[in-house]
Amino acid sequence: MLSSNQVKHIHSLQQKKFREIHRQFLAEGSKLVTEILESPYKVVDVYALADWLKLNESILHFKNIPFTEISEKEMDRITALSSPSPALAIVEMPAIPIIPAPAIHDLVLALDDIRDPGNLGTIIRIADWFGIESIICSENTVDLYNPKVIQATMGSVARVSVVYCNLPEFLSSLDPVIKIYGTFPEGENIYSMKLDPKGIILIGSESSGISPEVVSKVTDKISIPYFTTATARDHAESLNASVATAIVCSEFRRRKG
């Protein structure tokens, strides 16, 4: 049984303001909740249908996590998804993570004002796939704990460290030997140029690309070549931010072998 206070509390966590007050966020979806339960995140509460609870009862007991069995009708009242899932968890936000030391030994993604929650979530999932541990976000990047971001990560949020900071300052603080790669139409062909296996991959915002304060920090301009067909000489003007991230990460990792 759900109390109206519980419903109100869950709804409030859809908003950044209340997430920051309570230091909690929501995770929905059978697979996502399972992944969060298995991760170092501290789960505060689980609301789930009877069948799902039966399957996951051992980990809930083992980790000593309070849970409430609810009906599908009750799930409809608290979910933010268009097709409700069998489980919803309230999760504690970890204490503010420390910006990784400027000594970088691998690839790091830096996001300059990514605004679309789906893009941020997808980029986190891409980083997880390619074994990239850290993502640095500019202060205007969409909030990590936005339910749509958490959803789109498909559980990868539990394995990738995401920090927010003043991006130009962070980039300036780096050892100048560290390469900062940014995509530009006039950049060098990523397929044929020399790529350092470590460094920063900078991804610009969906609408305006890499911002002027950040452009000046780029050490290597790269580009993903486009191809035209016999019939159409025109082509897409750009790629979606998460798609471009995927292609760039894939090319860096391919070289690693």
Place this chain on the structure above:
Amino acid sequence: MLSSNQVKHIHSLQQKKFREIHRQFLAEGSKLVTEILESPYKVVDVYALADWLKLNESILHFKNIPFTEISEKEMDRITALSSPSPALAIVEMPAIPIIPAPAIHDLVLALDDIRDPGNLGTIIRIADWFGIESIICSENTVDLYNPKVIQATMGSVARVSVVYCNLPEFLSSLDPVIKIYGTFPEGENIYSMKLDPKGIILIGSESSGISPEVVSKVTDKISIPYFTTATARDHAESLNASVATAIVCSEFRRRKG
């Protein structure tokens, strides 16, 4: 000025049923409407704010396209976007396109039940970027003319041909020399295997991958390798469908040079 019949008609085109009855679909957004105007699509009507009309009046006159100046308030009544744009067009659906002849001289994408409109739109944009002219969709793939698909193509819908058909039958009809590539966890490493510069790239659905009737048509199983970090031995279980498409297309085109 908008009549209530116009508002009703525009709203009806949000639904597939009415799109099929009227053989019309919606395109919204300044850039998207401009691209559609410049394409071979037949635009039936344009509703736009005064500033946008001023900028685009010459092409509207040149192509003899009826248009209506509306206020921001009126745009709010007809838009399906969360942040309304300055222009909305009603576009004629082209007559049912013919399935490309089985003789294939380049790459073709085949989508096996892609359900998410954002994914289909993004895949069309990727095809356009990489100069892939045709996409073959299974009958259960989301409708091309869904407003969210059109939106996500960012204008690429005007340059890529998308057809729906019985996918297993289409694949069976192909000359057996044509390679059919599908991604599978156990597939060969795409970075190091031999790839034919032409053939079919098969993309499975978001939830269940490539369906059993289609799996048997695959001639070459491929996989995108994942990477793990020193600290996390676990990794994302899969990539988003459009992200996987992007990485595979990029790798095929890279070889083309």
